[in-house]
Amino acid sequence: AQSVTQLGSHVSVSEGALVLLRCNYSSSVPPYLFWYVQYPNQGLQLLLKYTSAATLVKGINGFEAEFKKSETSFHLTKPSAHMSDAAEYFCAVILYNNNDMRFGAGTRLTVKP
């Protein structure tokens, strides 16, 4: 069973527009949740993480994500997109009864001038 689902393999926004990347998890117990960013020919870099503290998590580069248990979601947002935000974004989960980190399929963000 898929532990984490990212809706939309490609998202395109204009520079200055709101960025919204969607992530839903499948677990009856809230897991640990992460967002990573990958630039071309690079490894993955952590943007932010949720580990059962505050439901609104602020990360690097102006990104934030809100954990919503009722919706089993952890969507990533940024109020104003920059050209430098163009990259692939991955949502990841560590389930409560497991030890490994599983990734979603990724969402490629394109930022238009």
Added chain:
Amino acid sequence: DARVTQTPRDKVTEMGQEVTMRCQPILGHNTVFWYRQTMMQGLELLAYFRNRAPLDDSGMPKDRFSAEMPDATLATLKIQPSEPRDSAVYFCASGWDRATEAFFGQGTRLTVV
């Protein structure tokens, strides 16, 4: 500047040859992950270790892949014999514990011809 180091960065090899990829986790980290990234499958977890012991390698083709941690500073992923379908980017990541983020290396781009 602590980082996960992977070698080699790029490897081109002929089908049937043995390939060994190496990873030096961040000093003090007790968890090591191996992932494979392809366009078709995205990020797949191959194996992970906790305190050098393999916890799960169910994502790894057992007949040709093997993963080991000879000591706390070295993790290896070996493919023997290699096949063209093994062409991918292989990432190593390390962390302290299950609830914390994983720090990724730059990856090894493997091409099997």
